Amino acid sequence: MPGTILLGIDVETANESAATYARRGVEFLERRGIRATWYVTGRTLARYPALFLEADRSGAVDLQGHTYDHILLKSVLTEVPPGCTVCGRPDVFFKRGASPAEVDADLARCQQVFEDVLGRRARGLTCPWAYYRGLGDRPDLLEIVYAHGFRFLRSFGRDARDGQPVPMEWPPAFYVPQGFPDVLELMIHDYQDDYLFAEFTGAADASGYPAHLRGVADRVAAEGLVWSLCSHDHNCDTPDAFAAKTAWLGDLADYATSLGIRFLTASAYYAERTAGRTVASR
Numbered sequence: 592m593p594g595t596i597l598l599g600i601d602v603e604t605a606n607e608s609a610a611t612y613a614r615r616g617v618e619f620l621e622r623r624g625i626r627a628t629w630y631v632t633g634r635t636l637a638r639y640p641a642l643f644l645e646a647d648r649s650g651a652v653d654l655q656g657h658t659y660d661h662i663l664l665k666s667v668l669t670e671v672p673p674g675c676t677v678c679g680r681p682d683v684f685f686k687r688g689a690s691p692a693e694v695d696a697d698l699a700r701c702q703q704v705f706e707d708v709l710g711r712r713a714r715g716l717t718c719p720w721a722y723y724r725g726l727g728d729r730p731d732l733l734e735i736v737y738a739h740g741f742r743f744l745r746s747f748g749r750d751a752r753d754g755q756p757v758p759m760e761w762p763p764a765f766y767v768p769q770g771f772p773d774v775l776e777l778m779i780h781d782y783q784d785d786y787l788f789a790e791f792t793g794a795a796d797a798s799g800y801p802a803h804l805r806g807v808a809d810r811v812a813a814e815g816l817v818w819s820l821c822s823h824d825h826n827c828d829t830p831d832a833f834a835a836k837t838a839w840l841g842d843l844a845d846y847a848t849s850l851g852i853r854f855l856t857a858s859a860y861y862a863e864r865t866a867g868r869t870v871a872s873r
């Protein structure tokens with residue numbers, strides 16, 4: 592089996608970059624015959640409802656949630672690799688997570704926007720910044736996301752030092768030990784985007800990222816792995832800027848397709864993983 596890519600884009604800027612991504616992104620996918628999941632913040636969806644409704648109906652995009660206000664569900668405490676600077680820090684980086692009450696209120700607001708704009712709730716949630724172990728060590732947060740209807744997550748996107756890359760050997764898995772057998776953690780593998788590849792490798796820029804990604808694709812195809820791949824709508828406020836931001840993604844998509852790797856949306860992958868299962872939901 593030549594492997595699977597779950598392409599997920601965080602569309603979160605709630606400004607012209609998000610609007611341009613919505614306008615150009617569908618054509619980008621259709622030209623390559625692939626599909627993707629866009630994890631959109633409620634604030635972004637509320638600002639550009641018509642654009643995202645059109646993308647949702649295109650068939651190329653699976654629209655899911657990324658909180659309303661891009662709040663962190665857990666704190667991030669990153670041990671910065673020697674010689675690197677991450678988020679402006681050379682040693683340790685800390686960003687505080689929201690409280691469970693704040694998470695509960697934010698997700699309620701996010702799902703209300705999905706109802707208002709798309710007439711449905713989101714089933715998938717990318718947790719901003721993503722964390723080591725995802726929500727695996729926080730059953731209290733799993734209770735909250737479950738109550739709001741989320742059944743597949745990208746919350747596990749950092750290694751044991753709360754950094755990157757996330758090893759490809761860690762596959763998507765259900766939250767069975769925590770008592771949520773129908774909640775699937777999709778992971779975010781490798782680096783979360785081109786700029787984070789540069790930060791965590793200490794490279795001057797991301798010019799080495801396309802070659803790195805081709806190497807990952809070779810491995811995914813050879814070993815039949817599932818690769819949950821992430822990017823963002825950052826700095827996409829013009830068509831030229833969109834083209835520059837997605838150049839590496841286009842290169843990888845063409846290369847992966849040539850290897851026989853399939854692109855699945857998160858919704859399709861969740862359906863595949865739960866088909867025929869007899870595990871009861873909570």
Ligand SMILES: [Zn+2]
Pocket residue numbers: 601603657661719720
């Ligand atoms: Zn984000």
